[in-house]
Amino acid sequence: MASQGSLTLVSGVVAFKSDEGISSLAAVNAAIVGLAQTLALELSPVRVNVVSPGIIDTPARAGMPEQDRRAFYQNIAQQLPVQKVGVAEEVAQGILFLMDNTFTTGTVLHVDGGHRLV
Numbered sequence: 454m455a456s457q458g459s460l461t462l463v464s465g466v467v468a469f470k471s472d473e474g475i476s477s478l479a480a481v482n483a484a485i486v487g488l489a490q491t492l493a494l495e496l497s498p499v500r501v502n503v504v505s506p507g508i509i510d511t512p513a514r515a516g517m518p519e520q521d522r523r524a525f526y527q528n529i530a531q532q533l534p535v536q537k538v539g540v541a542e543e544v545a546q547g548i549l550f551l552m553d554n555t556f557t558t559g560t561v562l563h564v565d566g567g568h569r570l571v
């Protein structure tokens with residue numbers, strides 16, 4: 454990788470906001486943050502950052518019945534400060550920022566609609 458290059462890893466809000474029944478997902482997402490922060494030192498000057506999405510409407514939940522999926526998103530949306538779930542483009546914007554900004558490394562960019570606050 455070019456020394457001006459960067460890596461952006463994807464974690465998730467469950468690393469920062471506890472909930473029942475998601476312990477393994479929380480552990481994996483937290484591990485990604487630890488990995489990125491360590492790699493930021495080990496791979497320097499390559500920059501290594503993390504984007505941490507909240508609940509994003511993606512095909513990952515295509516297996517859920519449509520009605521259940523809508524109810525899930527509606528329930529999450531009404532709890533969030535931004536009053537909506539995210540879309541993939543919003544996460545992509547975060548990734549593009551971390552790729553572009555040459556003074557960020559070992560950082561976590563939360564693209565979660567304020568989920569970890571509530």
Ligand SMILES: NC(=O)c1ccc[n+]([C@@H]2O[C@H](COP(=O)([O-])OP(=O)(O)OC[C@H]3O[C@@H](n4cnc5c(N)ncnc54)[C@H](OP(=O)(O)O)[C@@H]3O)[C@@H](O)[C@H]2O)c1
Nearest residue numbers: 463464465466467505506507508509510511512513514541
């Ligand atoms: N959606 C959320 O609410 C949410 C929240 C927090 C964090 N995240 C994180 O965001 C990331 C993306 O999630 P998503 O919701 O966008 O999932 P998704 O809709 O299921 O998309 C996953 C993507 O990963 C690709 N993929 C899967 N296995 C792969 C492999 N072995 N090699 C290369 N590509 C592979 C899939 O490609 P194909 O389509 O070709 O299979 C697909 O494009 C995940 O790390 C997830 O944990 C998601």
